[in-house]
Amino acid sequence: MFRLGQVAGASCEQPAGWGQAGRPPLLGTCPRKPSDGRGWALASLAGPVLGALSARDAAALAFSALGSFAWVKIFDLLAANNVLEQKLSRKIVHITTGPLFILTWPLFSGAAYARYLALLVPAANFLRLFLVGTGVVKDEGLVKSISRQCDRTELLRGPLYYVMTLMAVTALCWRDSMAGMMVVAVMCAGDGFADVIGRQWGRKRWSYNRSKTLEGSAAMFVAGTLTGIGLMVVFRGMGYISFCAGPTFLGVVLISCISTFVEALPINNVVDDNLSVPLVAGLLANWLLM
Numbered sequence: 001m002f003r004l005g006q007v008a009g010a011s012c013e014q015p016a017g018w019g020q021a022g023r024p025p026l027l028g029t030c031p032r033k034p035s036d037g038r039g040w041a042l043a044s045l046a047g048p049v050l051g052a053l054s055a056r057d058a059a060a061l062a063f064s065a066l067g068s069f070a071w072v073k074i075f076d077l078l079a080a081n082n083v084l085e086q087k088l089s090r091k092i093v094h095i096t097t098g099p100l101f102i103l104t105w106p107l108f109s110g111a112a113y114a115r116y117l118a119l120l121v122p123a124a125n126f127l128r129l130f131l132v133g134t135g136v137v138k139d140e141g142l143v144k145s146i147s148r149q150c151d152r153t154e155l156l157r158g159p160l161y162y163v164m165t166l167m168a169v170t171a172l173c174w175r176d177s178m179a180g181m182m183v184v185a186v187m188c189a190g191d192g193f194a195d196v197i198g199r200q201w202g203r204k205r206w207s208y209n210r211s212k213t214l215e216g217s218a219a220m221f222v223a224g225t226l227t228g229i230g231l232m233v234v235f236r237g238m239g240y241i242s243f244c245a246g247p248t249f250l251g252v253v254l255i256s257c258i259s260t261f262v263e264a265l266p267i268n269n270v271v272d273d274n275l276s277v278p279l280v281a282g283l284l285a286n287w288l289l290m
């Protein structure tokens, strides 16, 4: 299989399977020459792009893209059929999609372009949220499963920031950086569990923010810490990162603690916690976990 590294590195090299004329095959067949020049130019571009993907990367991308669609759809159906309360459906999507997404990273090859391929999945979700949120595309199920009050414009805030953070983490951190794992741990599991536990069992309200509770913050701290450690252990097991457990886990605890404090600040009207929490966690992790 022909890889992108080869394309970038050796423009003179002609991939196996190209015809005598030096043109790319399109999905295994020889394309008929389109009548207009622009069409032929596009077909010529598509060939190398498709041909450049290894079977492994193509399968990983397909799995991640279909998985993201199917996962959100399951909660869309559960909320639509009132099996799950809408708020809980939204929070389960919030807690699970980020960690599941980064667990698909090892499916991709070691090619330099692999992270950008993986990034296409949150990017496609960004586009979907944007189109549905602005009303260009109608998707009541998506609105019901991930908005608080069945208001499509809500998709343009928390959920959109959430996928933007996943895009940033994929491009900047990828699988050999603990910072990305920590960001996903506190934004997804931490913030998500704060809501689920705080809403259900929260009693003691913070004096500086009456809408947040001690129980919610405790849940965020525990979930963020355990998910961060869990992701790091998994990626270490696969050989992508290495660390010394004692100081690293101490760093995780500290980052989780400070992120929990930031989440409970009364600043949600100024900056969404899908931006403030990952930003603080990412900066701290970059400093403490490198």
Ligand SMILES: Nc1ccn([C@@H]2O[C@H](COP(=O)(O)OP(=O)(O)OP(=O)(O)O)[C@@H](O)[C@H]2O)c(=O)n1
Residues within 6 Å of the ligand: 094, 158, 194, 195, 196, 197, 198, 199, 202, 211, 212, 213, 214, 215, 216, 217, 220, 263, 264, 268, 273, 274
């Ligand atoms: N530390 C926290 C965080 C949340 N909550 C509970 O969860 C609810 C929603 O929390 P919040 O973070 O304000 O959620 P939203 O901003 O509404 O949703 P999201 O962050 O998903 O955009 C709060 O009213 C509260 O009952 C809590 O008790 N303690």
Ligand SMILES: C/C(=C\CO)CCC[C@H](C)CCC[C@H](C)CCCC(C)C
Residues within 6 Å of the ligand: 063, 064, 067, 068, 071, 072, 090, 091, 093, 094, 097, 098, 100, 101, 104, 121, 122, 125, 129, 146, 158, 159, 162, 163, 166, 274
């Ligand atoms: C409700 C959400 C945030 C509100 O705070 C989360 C919105 C999630 C997106 C609609 C879907 C994101 C999908 C991921 C980029 C990919 C998941 C892949 C995996 C294999 C399930």
